[in-house]
Amino acid sequence: MVQAYLDVGIQSRMNRIITPKDNRVVMLAVDHPYFQGPTTGLRNMSRTIQTLLPYCDCLMTTRGAVRSNIAPGDLGSKPIMLRVTGGNSVLFEELSDEKLTVTIREAIRMDAAGVAVSVYIGSAYQQQTIVNLTDMINHAEEYGIPVLAVTAVGKNMARDLRYLALASRICQDAGARIIKTYYCEEFSKLVDWVAPTAVVVAGGKYSSPPDALQMAYHSVQAGAAGVDFGRNIFQDENPLGMIKAIYAIVHEDHTVKEALDIYHACLPHASKLD
Ligand code: R5P
8 A cells, every 4th residue: 555655743643633553543523513513412412422432433523612622631641633624604595605713822722633614516616615724724734734635525515435525535636634415326436436535424314323334334344434423423312322332334344234232232321412
């Protein structure tokens, strides 16, 4: 496999995000309120973070969520993937009109291990969001901070290999160090076409434990570095069971059946998050 050249700062932060011993990562996405407001499972954000943080490798979140919900020292050595784009809400049809919302100095001040930028390929504000990505990469790389590109999918876009690979490859060419995209059929082709850039898979809307675990399993088997799941973990009736099961798939190569056994073992003590 081709090795990406990484300078020391980038390498050190990438090693905080993606576990070097297996090149895998369980990222927990709790950034949804930046455009959805009080999202189910994140209304009491501090409880959700406290409950799930020990079982993820990295927390994808926002500046305000950190400021309002995480006391100094609570994160320990757990790295933050800081969302640095926004500017819209679910009340407005066109979600692609995003801009950069957090400066690189603020990300450094918060000790972010990486910063996340959404791009909306094929949408009305495609160019603006790609330029958000390249601008942030220009700033962040100067300080050795890796940028994760999120291939946000507009309402009219198909979540298929053709679209997701197009969007992902554009992110790689822009200089993203990690690409977050959706799972699709023939996913291993997408991973190959953006190699050696690491790919993490977004969960999407809440589905069911077997479906979400299957997606995690197929993603890593196809070569993804891991997952960046949100709703399929914190909106499940058994959030601890879900994140432990996902961890077992990503880091311990468990099968879906073995992961479901872990999920079910946690079920009697499960407590839903608000
Ligand atoms: C969406 O724009 C956010 O970046 C979420 O973090 C992302 O969609 C992953 O969360 P979920 O697994 O809930 O889709």
